[in-house]
Amino acid sequence: MSASFVRPVDDEPGFGIYVHWPFCAAKCPYCDFNSHVRHRPVDEERFARAFAAELAHMRQRTGPRAVTSVFLGGGTPSLMRPETVGAVLDAIAKQWTVPDGIEVTLEANPSSVEAERFRGYRAAGVNRVSLGVQALDDADLKFLGRLHSVAEALAAIELARETFPRLSFDLIYARPQQSLESWESELNRAIDLAADHLSLYQLTIEEGTPFFALHAARKFAVPDTDHAAELYRLTQEVTAERDLPAYEISNHARPGAESRHNLTYWRYGEYVGVGPGAHGRFVEDGARVVTIAERHPETWADCVETHGHGVVDGEMLTRAEEADEFLLMGLRLAEGIDLARYEQLAGRPLSSRSVSLLQEERLVASLGNSRLRATPAGMVVLDALVADLAR
Incomplete structure (x- = not known):
């Protein structure tokens, strides 16, 4: 696949491909995504074959299409070998038309960043990386269960800027005892580091996560509604003043640097989802369908090997x-x-x-x-x- 710089964003909804790599080095206590820790090496060849098979199944359902973006999410896709990423991108290009220069994003954690691996992803066709930085404060990184330090995050940002045409990173705010002054300082520092895109999310307590039980037991408290609203207002003001305005509730970009893939979701375009727990929404036989894959990674791979896909649920949407x-x-x-x-x-x-x-x-x-x-x-x-x- 070509890895040239992405074309400017237009107003078309698009047709994206989402690939879910479900494995992480550790499970963050706030995370309710479909992510799993394995203490033995993951059989990447098996999962690459399963991705290719499920992509072929989805091609049968969507028919010939031109892909406008690819997103490798997780989990922690940067735990994959570059060869695995390359195999997945080649499998996508085998099934659909993939024009030169489309956005190809890979999520990465600073703790799993290596220069050689980044160069490998770039050579495989990745032209945009999204780093899970989450905080620029070591105490808060520890609270959030992250495996990296601020120093490692800064090194990862620098390496990503050197390697990829486009970079985004995430921060979580509305953390316990976070003041407006401390967030403003941290946010300005983040904008100084950002190339063209930031994702800024308020900490939410999701049911089923370790944080949910700890919060219920009053082991920590998050900002109340009024303070959270003030933090949100400050976020919008600072980013707008620094020429990184919000184009979506939690996402900020310089004009033309918006996430093409995420715009496909928000503009209600179509997308194929492959991998454990992945969701898809695309038009099939004139109607928009929803596909939902088996969440457990090895069970998903078993399903693909038996049936050619891991889809276990779905529906046809009404108007x-x-x-x-x-x-x-x-x-x-x-x-x-x-x-x-x-x-x-x-x-x-x-x-x-x-x-x-x-x-x-x-x-x-x-x-x-x-x-x-x-x-x-x-x-x-x-x-x-x-x-x-x-x-």
Whole structure:
């Protein structure tokens, strides 16, 4: 696959390929993703064969398409050998048309970064890396269960900037006892380090994680709703002032450097998901279908070897369900939604009464006559806003 610099983002929803590598060196206490720790070496050849087989199955379902982005997520894909990454990218190119220069992203943890491995990913076709930095404070990194230090994170960022045309990294804020002043300082430091993209997430306590039990036992406390809202407001102000504005609730980029793959999700495009626990959403025989793969890695591989795929669940969406998903995803974006597309999906326009009421409350705003977006105040209560619009 060609690994040249990505084309500028256009406004097409796109057709992406998501590949889920489910293995991690350690499970972070806040994480509810489908990730697994193995104390023996993973059989990468077996999983590469299974990815290739499931990709072939998905090609039969989607038909011929042109891929607009590839995302290798996890888990920790940077635990894969570059040869495995190359085999997966070659398998994608075998099934669909992959134009030169499309965005190919790989998630990496600073603790698993090596110069030789990064060069191998670059040679395999990866042209964008997303680093799970999460904090620029050693005490908070320890609290978050991360295996790297700030020094290792800084080294990984420098190496990524030297190796790949594009770089993003993640930070988690609204951490215990985090003040506005300390977050502003850390955020400015992150922007100084960032090339063109930052993902900034508030710490959430997800059921089923170690943090959920610890939080319930009052072993730590997160900022209350008002303080979290102030941290969010500060985040938007600082990033906008530093020319890294939000293009989505939690994602910030310089113009043209937005994540093409994630825009496919938010613009309600189509994507194939392969690997343990992966989800997909694409049009098949004129209807949008959802695919959900077996979550347990080795069981998923068994399913693929037996049936040619690991899909264990799925559904065909109704027009109303598609329209609701389109609203929920699209209103996360600063660009908002295309009203004509909503009407096409739902079979009806948005309620003018609901829109007017939300405009009066300054929760939504029109962009000309064709688009609607959530205001900063609306972003904070997005789920309720979507529920009001979908009535």
